[in-house]
Amino acid sequence: MAMTLTNELPPDAPVVAPDLTLTSLSEEVSNRVLMSRAPLWWLVGFGISFALFTVLVIQMAWLFINGIGVWGVEIPVAWGFAIAEYVWWIALASGGTIVSALFFLTRSPWRSATNRIAESMLLSAAPCAGLMPIMHLGRPGLFYWLFPYSNVMGVWPQMRSPLLWDFVCLLCYILMSAMYYYAGILPDLATVRDLATTRSKQILYGVLSLGWRGSVAQWQNQRVVYAIMSAIMAPMVISVHSVVGLDYAGGLTPGWHDTQFPPYFFFGAVVSGTAVIIMLTILVRWGYSLQKVLTEYHLNAMAKVMLVGSLMLSYAYVWEAFGPLYGSGVADKTEFYQRLFGFTAPLFWSEKILTVVIPQLLWFPAVRRNQLILFLISGGIIVGMWQERFMFTTASLEHNYMPSYWGYFYPSLWDWAALAGTIGLFLTSFFLFLRFAPIVSLAEVREIIEEERSK
């Protein structure tokens, strides 16, 4: 069949390559974990990531010694990169849970090979998100005051504050994600254990797999718990990201004080999370030569999810404009015009192009199949979402109610170091997942293989 711009994959297109068998799947994926020497691209990638990670360590040391004055945050713009990037990272992580949990519930066949990438991604991104507000605290050593624990000072945290809800959400989210990940990977670790040839790896994966045997009772327990966990994780992640939105909606500055923030943030999470999963899937697919397991079918499906996310986001953008323009608040209108035509206008317009205009190319099936274009569009979306998070964090504070109180935010070198450093932390962690854990859910892809065989 000729490949034209508008040819969609046939409905019965194979999810995984037809010649993939249970044997070859287990061996191909496990061998990536059991290789005695990491491939060159892994060493180079890990080296670069680790170098960036050391930037984070240095940045944090400098920040903790000197205080957050080393950043560009000032009055009136007291929320800068750290808060914007907190939202950005948690959105990327949330996208991972959406792909993994929501599409488990819909029984989408493409989810089974990509969910482990999504979960490894989210477990790498969530700590980056968690670090940001702690670095922003000013007195990071006292962050544990957020826990409601009985203390000699006799004080308790303010439970009515969205900022405390946020802390509870993020903590619960990371713990739940870790358990969700582990419940899913347990059988795959047993596969690696049984394929391991060296004593040390047999012991390591033997302990990690907790003695999983794959007996009928164990599978029954695992399946039922995993299904309920998915049903919990999907609304959970929507609530987590909505509460991040409430941090802003609860603020009184023009541009923030808006009820649309919770869904708006969630839409951003769908599009940016899917974008980062697509980028990682393409990289993993080539790096580990898993073309048989991660196929066009997966990329095509995820590109569609990304397109839907982009459309939902544009809907939120329409409301973002409608609020100030239809309402009668002078400050809201002024602030919005400043975004459109003021200091941050280049960020505003380039971001709209990256996250809404260019992703419309995904309507064409040929674009969804072209990995290079898909990779670039996804990268653009991630950059665009960063601009978007940065812009609404600072722009509102820059144009508060009193014009005498206006002022601009200029990031310092240490702001950029925090961004580069958390990207380093994210990539370092993801590379470790790639090296030491099966990156494809073996148990679930086996089911897909059997389904296709019996078709």
Next chain:
Amino acid sequence: MKDLFGIIAVFRTPDAVTNAAAHLRQSGYSAIDAYTPYAVERLDRIIRPGTKVFLPLLMFAGAVVGAAFAYWIQYWDEALSYPLNVGGRPYNSWPAFAVSTFEFMLLAAVAAGFFGMLAASRLPRLYHPIFAAKAFERASRDRFVICIEATDPSFDPASIRALFEQLGAERIEEVPA
């Protein structure tokens, strides 16, 4: 006769192992277990029939306990131990407590499910007699293993071996206890 944990037979396809399990059930064997690389549908209904409600109920209980605990600690904080008047809002401001209650409820449910799953599956248990079987190694990859355990009242190695052969097993092995 040496002590046996059971006798295992290895099958190549999920259909073969499901048929074998059904056949063994009809022949009156009760202490059967199967080890498969993924959750084979129908097989679990043959070997462990009936609806399993324990883990879902445990998760529900976890959710209830978690929600109660989270609400209580917020109530204790804001209304009893450290009441703070913020703009005249009631001390027991439940709408503001709902978010943390919800999140902690879900965390408790997932944790109950996770640890409940491990406990119900008797994990972690790093050693199990079945691991001694050479043929078991591929059960986590591409083979479907069925085992008749020695605790079965009608356990008799010779007749089981014959039965497995008749069912088309790829490999048969005795597993020492």
